[in-house]
Amino acid sequence: MYKWILAFLFILIVFAVSQACAQPIDKYERYIAIGVAKKDNRTFIILRKIFYKDRIQLLTVDPEDLTTSITDQDTLKVVDYPFQTIMDKFSTSPYAKALKDAESNSTPLRDAGITHFISSSHNGLDLTIDLCPSKRPLDRTFFNRLIEKFSKDERPIPLAVAVTGIWMERHELDLKWLLNLEKNNILSITWINHSYNHKTEKNLPLKRNFLLEKGTDTNFEILQTEKKMIEEGIIPSVFFRFPGLISDAVLFNQIIAYGLVPVGTDAWLGKNQWPKDGSIVLVHANGNEPIGIKRFLNLMDKKSDGVLAGKWLLFDLRESMVETEKEEH
Numbered sequence: 001m002y003k004w005i006l007a008f009l010f011i012l013i014v015f016a017v018s019q020a021c022a023q024p025i026d027k028y029e030r031y032i033a034i035g036v037a038k039k040d041n042r043t044f045i046i047l048r049k050i051f052y053k054d055r056i057q058l059l060t061v062d063p064e065d066l067t068t069s070i071t072d073q074d075t076l077k078v079v080d081y082p083f084q085t086i087m088d089k090f091s092t093s094p095y096a097k098a099l100k101d102a103e104s105n106s107t108p109l110r111d112a113g114i115t116h117f118i119s120s121s122h123n124g125l126d127l128t129i130d131l132c133p134s135k136r137p138l139d140r141t142f143f144n145r146l147i148e149k150f151s152k153d154e155r156p157i158p159l160a161v162a163v164t165g166i167w168m169e170r171h172e173l174d175l176k177w178l179l180n181l182e183k184n185n186i187l188s189i190t191w192i193n194h195s196y197n198h199k200t201e202k203n204l205p206l207k208r209n210f211l212l213e214k215g216t217d218t219n220f221e222i223l224q225t226e227k228k229m230i231e232e233g234i235i236p237s238v239f240f241r242f243p244g245l246i247s248d249a250v251l252f253n254q255i256i257a258y259g260l261v262p263v264g265t266d267a268w269l270g271k272n273q274w275p276k277d278g279s280i281v282l283v284h285a286n287g288n289e290p291i292g293i294k295r296f297l298n299l300m301d302k303k304s305d306g307v308l309a310g311k312w313l314l315f316d317l318r319e320s321m322v323e324t325e326k327e328e329h
Contacts, residue, residue, distance in 0.1 A: 023230075025230065025231060027049075028049075028227040028230075033045075036079075044063075044069075045061050045090065045095065045259070047060065047258070050230065055072060063090045063093035064095070064322075065094070066238055094322040098321050098325055099259075101328075103256060107248075110206070110245050111264040112245075112264060113240075113252070113262030115266045115280055116266045117320045117321070118278060118324055118327065123277055123313065124312050124313035125275050125280070125314065126279070126314070127296075128159070128161075128241070128263070128280055128282050129159060129285045130162045130241065131162065132243070134286035134287050134288050135170075136287025137174060138171060138286065139287055140177065142283075143285070145300070146300075154313060156182075156187050156188035157188065158187075158190070158315060158319075159190070160190040160239070161178070161189050161190070163191060163192070163225075163234075164195055164225065164243075165197065165225045166197055179234070190237045190239065190316065191229060193239070193240045193241070194225070194243065196220060196224045200244060206244070207248065209244065210242065211251055212247070222240070222255070237317075238259060238261050239261050240258075240260035240261065241264070267279040267282065269281065269282065269291075
């Protein structure tokens, strides 16, 4: 009984600290512009405006390396442009090329966007881990196995996590656990927007399901997820993953208009799709698809010699995108 009381008190303390550290955002909106740093003249593309009670911040992307950052508005010289004008100005950048390549695969109902990387340096794969809404806890064993396997050659270990707003709401302690691994330089996580609600109806056909369901507020699904990320201390990336990997051309163009690069997969292990060098692998660590986790762990065991020799690696999604765009164009 005493142990249960201590555990309960610990949970209350962690929750109280997390709430105290969170910075509530008053308003969060799409805002497309170019920002030049007053300090060193570095140029960024601005994607969002973040309003707090006492200041305004901007979510920006570096068009050359696809890294995102949050900075005070006062530190940038800001010039408003239409999104297409900005894309034309930065047409040779990896970011603009990635958006263009994603658009070239915008019409499939399932798995539109970037699904594979082509790079001479890719002797390994890009691991993406989906956290859809779930009542089950995070599969921490999976992350611990990754750390055990890769930390000798890769530290921090690069991976991407596609997270939903509902999952973050319901799994505060699991989220803090992941953020702590990131803070301690054990993992390097690229955080992918996976929508807020990730709604799905078993009885609806795919063309009217997930984000294609009638009445879906796409603006909310995108911006509320990013807002929740930032309030939790996460910097959103420029990547988006469609719930269920389902979209149509209209929805796809809406996502692009927010400056987001849709990322699919050519190796959803739970669907018996097997990876090769350059694959974007998909597994679910939310407890809902253990078969995919098991298959990836088995794959790691088979590639164990290559992992130990540093010849079979996990890659950073952003770096893979940049390398591919530079080699293809």
